[in-house]
Amino acid sequence: MARPILLLLILLALPALRPACAEVPEHGAPTHGIAMNAGVTHGIAMHGDLALPPDFTAFPYVDPAARKGGTIRQAVTGSFDSLHPHIVKGVPALGLGHVFETLLTRSWDEPFSLYGLLADRVEVAGDRSAVTFRINANARWHDGTPVTAADVLFSLEMQRRHGTPNRRLFYAKVAAAEAPDPQTVRFAFASNADGTIDREMPLLMGLMPIHSKAFWEGRDFNRTTLEPIMGSGPYRIATVDPGRRIVYERVRDYWGRDLPTRLGQFNADRLEFDYYRDDSVALEAFKAGQGDVRYESDPAKWATGYDGPARRDGRIVREELPNRRPEPARGLIFNTRRPIFADLRVRRALGMATDFDWIGRSLFHGLLTRTASYYPNSDLAARGLPEGEELRALEPFRDRLPPELFIRPFTLPDGGTGSGPAGLRANRREALRLLEQAGWRVRDGRLTDAAGNRFAFEILLSDPSEERVALEFTRSLEPLGIDARVRTVDSAQFQGRLDRLEFDMTMRWWASSLSPGNEQLYYYGSEAAGQEGSRNLAGIRDPVVDALARSIAVATTRAELIGRVRALDRVLLWGHYMVPLFHSPVDRIARRSTLHRPVNTPLYGPMLESWWVAP
Template sequence: MAKHAEEKKFLEFSRRHVLGLMGSSAAAIGFGLPGRAYADDQEIVKSHGYSYFGDLKYSADYKHFNYVNPDAPRGGQIVLSARGKFDTLNRFARKGDFAAHSGLTGESMFATGPFGTAIPSDSLTDSYGLLAHTIEYPKARDWVIFHMRPEARFYNGTPVTAHDALFSYNLFLEQGIPGLQALMKQRIIGVEVLDDHTIKYSFVDGISRRSLLELAGGLDIFSKDWYEETGERLDEPSLQPPMGSSPYSVADFEINSYVVYKRNPDYWGYHLPINVGRHNYDRVRVEYFADSAAEFEGFKAGDFNFRVEGSTKRWATGYDFPAVENGAVKREALPSERPPNGTGFIFNFQEEKFQDLRVREALQLAFNFEWTSASLQYGLTTQRHSYVENTEIEATGLPEGAEKAFLESLGDLVPEEIFTTEAVRAHASNEATLVDRRNKRKALRLFSDAGWEVNDQGKLENVDGEVFTLKIMMHSATSDTSRAIITNYVNNLNDYGVEASIDKVDSAQAQQQFIDKEYEMLLHANRPFETSGIGLLQRHGSETADESSHNLQALKSELVDAIIYASLDATSREEEVVSLKALDRVLRYLRIQVPVGYVADNWVAYYDMFGRPEKLPAMSVGYLDFWWINQDKYDALKASGAVR
């Protein structure tokens, strides 16, 4: 399932009154800039970056990130693959399928990875200035001022100014994805240009200060003049990507076939420490394929040169072709220090039949992880119990200490079972047979308790004579392994008495149904949460349940809401960990999905023409960010005919 920005509007919070800045004639204190006045009780922070809880990893005089090779050569081309189709280069459009990596065109006040990489990749909480060289804010975080780099330039050579930043803010407010519009309205009360390279964002009073600076600092900034000259709209599909200022821009494309991004040799920001050792490819090309089989054949033929492998079957049996045997292609299992994606069969809670916790538990019992891993995935997957597996946030055993005290503070919202039963773990199944009879008996008891009995035809039926039906949506470009997992789960459900089937949909249809939540279940992933932030409200908050495509389950839970809001108000990392551990515990108790396990490492295969730092950072493999082309190796592969 292609990732897509929200297409439906959040329910807005009430707009609260604005907290006025007091004492406008008072002398500037702390780190305030000369000539600007602040209240005498406001401590002003001025910095090259931002970290919510305290010290930044990198000081103001840092030369480069620790994990990059500052002497990495620039040049060459990495060629990637994608499955499906695309018909727009504007990722903010409300319709259509946008091209892979088409979001790289814009830059923001804080640095973000143009190809989706965390920046920096060795810190969970830090943000560093890119278009802004300095940020300025009071300890209370009522507002933030960004001091922009005067040397920043758009692709066409025109300066990036505060006027462009204000225009872009208003553009998102008027034409942006509705979910983002609401998010901005809920939190940003006003934006003011102070001079050509200085802009101030003021925040709504009475809400959590968490993520406010990141929200303002993460908005893409586009050229005001370009939009006015072209008449382009942010919300409509277009084959003209918005005019941005990043190191890469679209150089060539053919709809549904390929897209090429070219590194700008005149990019304004190469001299910045934040960019040293990064953006090393001259060109990034993405080749499109109809399905996973054609895609892999393309890799074997050298049509693309870097592959992230997601198929256990292919990893176990597919890499026996000549290019692997003669060393032209390398395979690596790179250790991951991040929690795995929470992949599983997602319940859409808009469906009445999923409202009963007993039904969800019964449907979980119908999935046999052990058989699936052994029979379909060559034993290469690990059972997943938590949404933050193998981290300090993972809930274990009974709640104790600070976590117990935190849960007790939430009063009657917390079911007694949370305190008296250990954190929910995925059930065990018989590896030797798809249908585990013990789990089936337990599931049928749960169905019965929820009002579903097996009728004479072997189908689950309620007192009104309605049969329990279930459709699992499946994208036409779904991999062979995922298809097999879905098919066997459906077979098991039918054995249990559920009238289950697969709803096969093409790329465009799947995208729209995903956005509109027109599915009962689908195989997808809940993102792990290592820190708090307003993203948790998007993914699990009640306000977003019916509207946000990020809230996959359409989850509405007062308890979950209370935990998220508490995490947003945490005043230390220790408090944050306690609240997020409680969130993990409660989401598992609510059984919001059927977990399917995970691969512990990052599997990559590539033609042996790349260089990378010896020690990779914890948060990213970084092949699109800080790897590079080894020209001698490439020349040898080219001469041998291994690559095209």
């Protein structure tokens, strides 16, 4: 599936392009940096110190002199039925993150650090039990009215009542919210059950999407809508063809264009997203000149699909750009709410039956790496045996974890290449042994339980390009007597079934930043397992997972954080909640030669909002 560069994950919406401009702001003088109270730095870092000084003028991965103007077009797959990205209902259009803003914004060259955006001052309590934001006096909605503390408090109320489950989970920790004056808002946080304070909460409040209270008067915040919603960001919606096309135009008098956190970004005058039902058609549209940039997630298309006149004469440029972020942990995810997948032995057995080495060579041209972590491609991934901070995090739960976890590194089954067909046959014999232990037997070529019920399930997909792997997986289960079927539905139906948790198995992913925190409970926590729209697709309900995921947000040092994330990673791996697939160690990007990028690539990989169009 085509997607905007850097599927981040993480954090609360799909990313897309963003442009800026350099004219003098209409409302007052530009504000550079964040002025802080004595003893408080000019931003918030989750751990350690901020990388940028108080007088920084721009992020190091942008070109402050980037050319303004032109159009950036993307040919994407799927559909959309809503322009409201901050509720559970509907499938929002790509690019809406450019319409809405937050109090603070991330530096993508640091694991988790925030600098000023709508807020130009921030004060954090020493124990992180409270945070105070001073709203920039220049901050304006697109109708020219000021952004106020009342808008921030309204946004918190709406997110707590109607936001996605992860936001409702986070913002429930706000014990008190007040506005001492129209430009100041203060949040105090409740203690955890053990008396600790969630150290991530000041940053999460800084990343809360802010909505206009006045705009929503007389409107229902909890309904999908195709009416453009007023924001304060660098773009507004220009035209919409529901499900097919959306166009954004740069806000000419954008209030924040000269902020150091905005300079050199949001450079195109227009952003256009054209939707296609099939990614192969989207690729052909790009090659034919109907798109300017494409993130290629399919190695087969990267290897063979871009040949043509435009590439040969230099109009299309292809690049493989390395990054140091965790890649999405993609896999065939078991819905453990289904009785047939409730037994760990069954889940482990199904992961042993497929020759993934052959799949990697044949379907992906050897360009992908088999995923063996929930945080692949990063130093957060568990490796070897637990030691140091990781072992300290695991030790209290030793009696509730499999003994092998402490004495044997987690490894994926040999898919067959390393030990030949005999190795794959041995894996399948072991899989049958595990299935028999779980109460399943092969009778007349069919795997059944004691009551004669056949082991059968459905794999739910939304992208036809995913069918190749899913079908190979189902074929590999036939020798075990398992009846697995693949069903591909449109994106709206797919998302609806995921939201309602109505599936047996699906091909999906979990994505994390270099500084995981509260979202880990949303991904893997017991409370999230029963929530509609939850990202705990696997239905994980494990007190050990809950405790480890909760401990990550209260880590006080980077070393402590890494150890706790590795501990969680190891426990999830030994839980066999998915059959891991593959990830790419680089970003593969094709672009028109007229689309240019800065010299520096940030820690998280290329950021399209810093690119520009030049003839």
